[in-house]
Structures are given as C-alpha cells and as structure tokens.
Amino acid sequence: MGHFTYLWQLACKSAWNRRGTLLLIVLSIALSTTLLLGIEKLRAQVRDNFVQAVSGLDLVIGARGSSLQLVLYAVFHLGSATNNMGYDTAKALAQKPQVAFTIPISLGDTHRDFPVVATNAVFYEKFRYRHGLALRMAEGHAPEALFDVVLGAEVARSLGYQLGSKIVLSHGQSGNAQAEHSANPFTVSGLLAPTGTPVDRSLYISLEAMEAIHLNWQNGLHQDQPLVAENLTKLEPRAITALLVGLKKRSQVFALQREINEGPGEPLTAVLPGVAMNQIWEMVSVGEQALLVISALVTVVGLAGLAAAILAGLGERRRELAVLRSAGASPVDILWLMAMEGLLLVLSGTGLGLVVIYALLALCAPFLAEHYGVFLALTAPSSGEWLLLLAICLSGFCASLLPACKAYRMSLSDGLTVSV
Amino acid sequence: MQQASEGQEHETLAIALENVRFRWPGSPRDTLDIPHFSMSRGERVFVSGPSGCGKSTLLGLIAGILSPTSGQILVQGTDLDELGSAGRDRFRGEHIGFIFQQFNLVPYLSVVENVLIPCHFSPFRRKRAEKQGANLDEVAAMLLQRLDLEKTLWSKPVRTLSIGQQQRVACARALIGLPELIIADEPTSALDADRRVAFLHLLLEECTSQGTALLFVSHDELLAEAFPRMVRMQDINRASVEEG
Numbered sequence: 063m064g065h066f067t068y069l070w071q072l073a074c075k076s077a078w079n080r081r082g083t084l085l086l087i088v089l090s091i092a093l094s095t096t097l098l099l100g101i102e103k104l105r106a107q108v109r110d111n112f113v114q115a116v117s118g119l120d121l122v123i124g125a126r127g128s129s130l131q132l133v134l135y136a137v138f139h140l141g142s143a144t145n146n147m148g149y150d151t152a153k154a155l156a157q158k159p160q161v162a163f164t165i166p167i168s169l170g171d172t173h174r175d176f177p178v179v180a181t182n183a184v185f186y187e188k189f190r191y192r193h194g195l196a197l198r199m200a201e202g203h204a205p206e207a208l209f210d211v212v213l214g215a216e217v218a219r220s221l222g223y224q225l226g227s228k229i230v231l232s233h234g235q236s237g238n239a240q241a242e243h244s245a246n247p248f249t250v251s252g253l254l255a256p257t258g259t260p261v262d263r264s265l266y267i268s269l270e271a272m273e274a275i276h277l278n279w280q281n282g283l284h285q286d287q288p289l290v291a292e293n294l295t296k297l298e299p300r301a302i303t304a305l306l307v308g309l310k311k312r313s314q315v316f317a318l319q320r321e322i323n324e325g326p327g328e329p330l331t332a333v334l335p336g337v338a339m340n341q342i343w344e345m346v347s348v349g350e351q352a353l354l355v356i357s358a359l360v361t362v363v364g365l366a367g368l369a370a371a372i373l374a375g376l377g378e379r380r381r382e383l384a385v386l387r388s389a390g391a392s393p394v395d396i397l398w399l400m401a402m403e404g405l406l407l408v409l410s411g412t413g414l415g416l417v418v419i420y421a422l423l424a425l426c427a428p429f430l431a432e433h434y435g436v437f438l439a440l441t442a443p444s445s446g447e448w449l450l451l452l453a454i455c456l457s458g459f460c461a462s463l464l465p466a467c468k469a470y471r472m473s474l475s476d477g478l479t480v481s482v
Numbered sequence: 483m484q485q486a487s488e489g490q491e492h493e494t495l496a497i498a499l500e501n502v503r504f505r506w507p508g509s510p511r512d513t514l515d516i517p518h519f520s521m522s523r524g525e526r527v528f529v530s531g532p533s534g535c536g537k538s539t540l541l542g543l544i545a546g547i548l549s550p551t552s553g554q555i556l557v558q559g560t561d562l563d564e565l566g567s568a569g570r571d572r573f574r575g576e577h578i579g580f581i582f583q584q585f586n587l588v589p590y591l592s593v594v595e596n597v598l599i600p601c602h603f604s605p606f607r608r609k610r611a612e613k614q615g616a617n618l619d620e621v622a623a624m625l626l627q628r629l630d631l632e633k634t635l636w637s638k639p640v641r642t643l644s645i646g647q648q649q650r651v652a653c654a655r656a657l658i659g660l661p662e663l664i665i666a667d668e669p670t671s672a673l674d675a676d677r678r679v680a681f682l683h684l685l686l687e688e689c690t691s692q693g694t695a696l697l698f699v700s701h702d703e704l705l706a707e708a709f710p711r712m713v714r715m716q717d718i719n720r721a722s723v724e725e726g
C-alpha cells in the first residue's frame with residue numbers, strides 16, 4: 063500500500079470520525095454547488111429559450127429601419143410598429159428561387175394586451191422554434207372560417223378560453239371600448255401547445271380576417287361594422303408588417319440579404335434573426351451576470367466556512383496529530399493529511415450538490431415545461447459547468463490549505479507533548 | 483550488553499549528549515544545560531525529576547523534535563544536527579518508539595491499526611516488523627498478546643479501552659518493528675497505583691527481550707527500583723529551576 067493511499071485512508075477515517083460537524087460543511091458546499099450550477103443551467107436554458115424563439119428562419123424582412131426594432135417587433139411583438147411593407151413585394155420575394163417558404167405577418171391589434179398576429183397557413187406548417195421544434199395544436203385546428211382565431215397556450219390559460227369561445231379584438235394597443243372590433247367577434251378554433259416562446263402570448267388570425275375588420279378603418283370611418291358580402295373580394299391585404307423567410311440553402315443568406323437591403327424598389331431591411339436576437343439578449347441579460355456574481359459570493363462564503371470549520375476543529379485534533387508525529391509522520395505528512403481532508407469535503411460537497419441539482423431538474427422539468435413552456439434539458443454538465451465544478455473544487459482545496467499550513471506549523475512547534 | 487563508560491565510542495551508545503543547552507523561545511533562561519549524559523545500547527534508564535524541570539524537553543531534544551541551542555546530541559551514533567529536519571523525522575520514525583502519559587492512541591483507528599502506524603510511515607520499521615512474523619497483522623497480534631491484551635478488545639473502538647489497556651496498546655506500537663530506543667514520558671502517571679508496577683514490568687520485559695534501550699521518565703521515584711540505573715535531572719542539568 064502506497065504512502066499516499068495510507069494518508070488518504072487516515073484522512074477519510076478521521077473525517078468520518080468527525081462526520082457530525084463535517085456534514086455541515088459538506089452541506090454548505092453542496093448548497094453552493096447547487097445554487098451555482100442551478101443558476102448556470104437556468105441561465106443557459108433561458109438564453110436558449112430566448113435566442114431560439116424562432117429557428118429555421120433565415121431572414122426577417124420588413125420596411126427599412128432599425129434591424130433590432132424589426133426583430134423585436136416581428137418576433138417578440140414588442141416595441142413600436144415599424145412601417146409596413148407592400149404585400150406585392152412580399153409575394154415577389156416568395157417567388158425568388160433561393161426561397162423555400164415565406165411567412166407573412168401583420169401586427170397591430172391586441173386582445174386584452176396580448177398581441178394579435180395575422181398570418182397564413184404556412185405559419186402553422188413551417189414555423190420552428192428551439193432547434194427545430196414544430197408548432198403543435200393542443201386542441202382544434204388552424205383558422206378555417208374567416209373569423210377563426212387560434213390562441214397561444216398562455217393566452218388561453220390566463221384568460222380561460224376554450225374552443226368555441228367568442229372573443230373581440232381591439233384596435234391598436236389600448237383596450238378602450240371605442241376601438242373594439244366588436245361588430246366582428248372571433249371564434250376560437252384552435253389552442254396551441256406551450257412553446258416557451260412569444261407564440262404562447264399571441265393570438266393568430268388570418269391575413270384576410272385582419273383585412274376584414276379594418277375595412278372601415280381604412281375607409282376613414284373609424285367605426286366597426288359587420289362585414290358585408292360585397293366586400294369579401296377586397297380582402298387581400300395591401301401591406302404586411304414583416305415577412306419571415308426560410309431559404310433552400312443557408313449559404314445564400316448573405317447574398318440575398320445584401321440584395322434586399324441594397325436592391326432597387328421598395329426600401330427594405332433584411333435581418334438575420336439569430337444574430338439580432340443574440341444582440342438583444344446581451345442587452346437584456348445584465349441581471350444574469352448579477353445572479354452569477356451572487357451565487358459566486360455564496361460559494362465563497364461556503365468555502366470560507368470550510369476553512370473556518372477545519373481551523374476550529376484543529377484544537378481538538380492537535381493531540382491526534384502529535385500522536386501521528388511521534389509514530390513517524392513528518393510535518394509534510396500532516397500537511398497532506400489536512401489538505402486531503404479539505405479535498406474530501408469539497409469533493410463530497412460538490413458531488414452531493416450535483417446529485418441535488420439533477421434531482422431538482424428531474425422533478426421540476428415536467429412541471430415547468432407543461433405550465434410555463436420553460437424547457438430544462440436533463441443533459442450532462444456542459445463544459446462551462448464542468449469548469450465551474452472544477453473551480454469550486456480547486457478553490458475549496460486552496461481554502462483547506464490555510465488550516466493545513468496552520469497544522470503544519472503547529473506540529474513543528476508543539477513537539478511531542480501537547481498540553482491538554 | 484556492556485555497561486557504558488566515559489571513554490567509550492559514541493557508536494556503541496544509544497544516546498550521547500555533550501554540552502547541550504536549550505532555551506524555549508521567549509524564555510529568559512535556559513531550561514536545560516547538560517554537560518554530559520549518555521546511555522548505552524539496550525540500557526534501561528530511569529530519569530526522575532519534579533514537574534517542570536525539563537524532562538519532556540529533554541526527550542524532545544533526543545527525539546530530534548526540538549533542536550538544542552548549542553551542543554551535540556547523538557542517537558545510535560548519529561548526530562541529529564547533521565540530519566536536517568526531514569532526516570530527523572525519518573530517523574525518529576525508524577529508530578525510536580514513544581509512549582506518553584495519556585491519549586496515545588488515534589481515536590478513529592482500531593487497536594491493531596494503532597499498533598501498525600509506525601510501519602506505514604517508516605518502510606524501515608515495516609521491513610523489520612515483517613521479519614518478526616508472517617505478516618504485519620500477526621506481528622501486531624503477537625505483541626498485543628504478549629502485553630496481556632485479550633483478543634476481544636482488538637476490534638473495539640480505542641475510546642472504550644481503559645487507560646491501562648490504552649497504554650499497553652501504545653507499548654505495542656512503540657515496540658513494533660524493533661526500534662533501538664523507546665522513550666517513555668510518564669507512561670504510568672495516569673494509571674492506578676496498583677497497575678503501575680504491573681505495566682512497568684511488562685514494558686521492561688519486552689524491552690529486554692527485544693534488546694531495546696528504554697529511557698523512562700517520571701516524577702515518581704518509587705518506580706525507579708525496577709531499573710538497573712536511575713538518573714536525577716538535577717544531577718545532569720545545571721540549569722536547575724528550583725524556584726519553579
């Protein structure tokens with residue numbers, strides 16, 4: 063048996079002998095680990111949920127303007143309306159050979175503060191989020207009748223709507239009674255399953271329905287009227303808010319973007335949504351940094367506790383260490399013994415923390431996914447998380463070197479006889 | 483074994499001190515000032531002196547845990563000063579066994595594990611111990627048996643042993659691997675009076691049969707009669723601390 067194996071055994075037995083007090087240290091390290099890892103995991107997932115609000119889309123195209131504003135409005139339905147783009151232009155873009163599909167969207171109306179999105183059937187078929195997931199109807203179907211509406215999961219849940227519910231849309235952002243499209247109520251035809259994206263907070267109608275409820279507004283009447291048959295032919299929209307574009311080959315995206323941004327005709331802006339959403343995330347994620355700093359501080363406190371507890375325990379171990387010295391242990395052996403104890407505590411602490419965090423994830427993931435559309439993946443620790451774990455272990459080891467050095471000096475100065 | 487005499491070569495001595503002075507850091511005067519003290523190999527010596535006269539300090543010097551302020555200390559013919567601190571640690575592990583007044587045992591190790599500690603820190607002691615029997619456990623068992631510790635006690639936590647039993651386990655540990663010198667610092671002080679003599683005889687018997695030198699320190703002069711030689715601290719130490 064090697065010398066170090068023996069020292070390791072001594073360290074383990076000694077620690078087990080004092081397991082009552084040491085358990086507290088292990089628990090505090092486990093807590094730090096759980097917190098740090100939990101926040102890191104949550105942060106990564108939330109970021110992923112955000113950045114992956116749309117996927118499989120190569121370009122977002124709208125009227126010329128700020129690209130971030132366009133993405134915020136077209137994807138998250140946040141911020142102020144941008145100018146519209148012509149529907150003819152959109153149809154022309156859809157005919158381009160590089161283009162696989164296009165999803166036109168038209169925004170502006172709301173229902174009880176939830177945005178209403180007018181789009182067409184391609185949306186239900188081609189829209190993708192979180193690394194390629196397709197939309198799924200929990201109940202019902204996409205709009206078939208003109209005044210059918212499909213609800214995002216959060217809308218249906220918080221307002222308590224079911225299939226067949228009748229709802230009235232409001233013009234613009236405000237919900238005042240005069241701006242209600244009350245003459246043309248909509249019927250809920252479908253409920254979307256939760257996605258954890260802005261889709262959950264939106265209502266979907268057809269482009270034609272959007273056009274229909276605004277006919278009188280466009281005529282300058284600013285008053286709602288039931289639709290009459292003669293108007294039905296006029297229902298093709300003249301303008302939309304944005305066009306979401308999927309390409310046949312991703313490699314063509316930059317060429318097409320340049321062509322649209324610089325080409326003649328209607329002035330347009332084409333944005334790569336992934337890039338823009340990463341930029342937006344960098345802006346909104348300041349809090350995330352603060353969270354990480356706080357949990358790092360908790361870890362530091364935990365490790366300081368480790369050093370303090372080992373130091374406090376040195377008094378009662380003084381004699382034990384002197385006995386080992388008299389039986390042939392060198393002061394360096396004592397140093398090792400103490401350092402190994404620190405390592406043991408830190409390893410079991412982080413190990414326990416790892417178990418706890420995965421147990422928590424496994425317990426909470428189905429609940430969070432079902433009710434909030436927040437998807438926490440039970441994946442093995444990422445390289446960043448391994449680095450965090452390594453950092454905890456290393457700093458814990460370093461923290462335990464402090465009492466180890468004290469024990470080393472003590473065993474030098476004590477001699478063989480330790481007065482009680 | 484021959485009786486030691488003044489002119490003898492240091493190589494044949496277990497311990498030789500020449501003009502040794504020692505002062506604790508921060509102390510105004512020397513605790514020890516020993517012009518000469520020696521002990522031949524295999525000799526059993528009783529050193530007596532009142533509490534606080536520097537007996538334990540002397541043992542610390544001989545063990546190489548303390549370094550003399552001046553003077554020379556040889557153990558088994560080796561000048562401790564020439565060894566360096568790591569060398570002294572190894573030397574101590576190889577050649578010296580210790581028994582203290584109390585709390586000799588490591589609480590979280592079993593009786594046998596306690597006896598075997600020196601074999602794990604010193605390969606030298608280990609090799610010697612392995613020659614004493616078939617394997618280390620057997621050697622520990624043999625020593626424990628010779629020291630009158632029944633087998634039923636071996637597996638018990640050392641805390642539950644009586645002080646007398648603990649001291650005998652400490653004896654077995656000091657003896658394992660045949661060190662040339664055993665240093666005993668008041669090993670009987672915590673024992674009941676009637677147990678002291680019995681313990682002392684066991685220890686002396688084992689030292690004699692192994693040919694181990696024994697330096698036994700105590701303030702209790704009644705124990706001295708079991709020893710062939712007795713030395714009073716005040717006779718060898720010029721820095722007497724009468725007032726203390």
Ligand SMILES: Nc1ncnc2c1ncn2[C@@H]1O[C@H](COP(=O)(O)OP(=O)(O)O)[C@@H](O)[C@H]1O
Nearest residue numbers: 476506507513532533534535536537538539540
């Ligand atoms: N670790 C120490 N630091 C400073 N002084 C000490 C230390 N140990 C002992 N002394 C002093 O050295 C003197 C002798 O002590 P010691 O050798 O323990 O005596 P004894 O063993 O004969 O009772 C005492 O005056 C004591 O105060």
Ligand SMILES: [Mg+2]
Nearest residue numbers: 479537538667
């Ligand atoms: Mg003493």
